[in-house]
Amino acid sequence: MDKKVIMHALNLCKTYTTGTEQYHAIRNIDLDIYEGDFTVIMGSSGSGKSTLLYLLSGLDQATAGEVYFQDQRIDGFKERELAHFRTRNIGYIYQSINLVPDLSLLDNIALPGYIAGKNKASVKQKALALMTKMEIDGQAGRLPSQTSGGQQQRAAIARALINSPDILFADEPTGSLNYEHGESVLNILTSLNRQGQSIVMVTHDIKAACRADRLILIRDGKVSRMMDFDKFEEGSSIEDREKMIFAFVTEKESA
Numbered sequence: 001m002d003k004k005v006i007m008h009a010l011n012l013c014k015t016y017t018t019g020t021e022q023y024h025a026i027r028n029i030d031l032d033i034y035e036g037d038f039t040v041i042m043g044s045s046g047s048g049k050s051t052l053l054y055l056l057s058g059l060d061q062a063t064a065g066e067v068y069f070q071d072q073r074i075d076g077f078k079e080r081e082l083a084h085f086r087t088r089n090i091g092y093i094y095q096s097i098n099l100v101p102d103l104s105l106l107d108n109i110a111l112p113g114y115i116a117g118k119n120k121a122s123v124k125q126k127a128l129a130l131m132t133k134m135e136i137d138g139q140a141g142r143l144p145s146q147t148s149g150g151q152q153q154r155a156a157i158a159r160a161l162i163n164s165p166d167i168l169f170a171d172e173p174t175g176s177l178n179y180e181h182g183e184s185v186l187n188i189l190t191s192l193n194r195q196g197q198s199i200v201m202v203t204h205d206i207k208a209a210c211r212a213d214r215l216i217l218i219r220d221g222k223v224s225r226m227m228d229f230d231k232f233e234e235g236s237s238i239e240d241r242e243k244m245i246f247a248f249v250t251e252k253e254s255a
């Protein structure tokens with residue numbers, strides 16, 4: 001395998017402290033994420049998937065351990081450096097869609113581009129082009145509350161892509177969608193990945209996990225196991241893959 005590592009985590013730990021209570025959400029994770037891969041993270045509710053995404057993407061700081069983006073160590077960054085790093089390199093689709101309620105879909109999508117200090121007219125043009133690609137260009141002037149869940153989710157994807165990130169994180173991007181909207185979001189992500197976009201997606205859904213080149217199972221804040229797949233072919237029969245993933249997720253941990 002001659003894949004290039006785009007992100008690398010070493011002995012990663014995250015402990016949440018609430019009052020006097022401590023909870024070890026991530027426990028000594030070592031992990032490589034490969035460039036161009038569609039990496040999928042699965043695991044039961046509360047196993048630490050969102051936390052892991054926060055740490056890799058620089059949305060939150062680890063309690064211990066190291067995080068590298070390409071050859072750059074990011075875990076020691078100060079908040080401002082981290083924000084700058086995220087704007088330049090990271091796209092993030094949140095578990096809750098998280099659009100700004102009083103901005104139009106277009107302005108929501110363009111906002112990270114404005115924050116990056118890019119030329120306003122070209123950011124707006126790119127935002128409109130992304131909306132066309134996501135088939136929500138008809139909703140450009142609407143507030144999120146005036147659009148459907150599927151349209152908001154596609155706007156959230158467009159927003160995550162506005163600064164052409166090196167790596168796109170997606171935390172349950174189909175979690176709140178019906179089957180049809182979910183498939184359409186997965187097809188968008190798969191097609192982005194075909195064009196070379198590195199993606200790390202969390203999902204509970206076995207059908208969504210079928211898009212993975214590499215599947216990672218998290219259990220109690222640790223990597224429980226991993227599995228590699230051939231590239232997903234759209235329209236191909238996925239029954240065998242679904243069965244494999246079901247076995248992968250449900251199989252008892254070997255001692």
Ligand SMILES: Nc1ncnc2c1ncn2[C@@H]1O[C@H](COP(=O)(O)OP(=O)(O)OP(=O)(O)O)[C@@H](O)[C@H]1O
Binds near residue numbers: 047052
């Ligand atoms: N800010 C916080 N303070 C204290 N504990 C937290 C905090 N955020 C998360 N946790 C705890 O850390 C553990 C991991 O949470 P996390 O959100 O990463 O889980 P998850 O795997 O994404 O779950 P889900 O599938 O439900 O989204 C959970 O037990 C959760 O209660």
Ligand SMILES: [Mg+2]
Binds near residue numbers: 049171
């Ligand atoms: Mg989560």
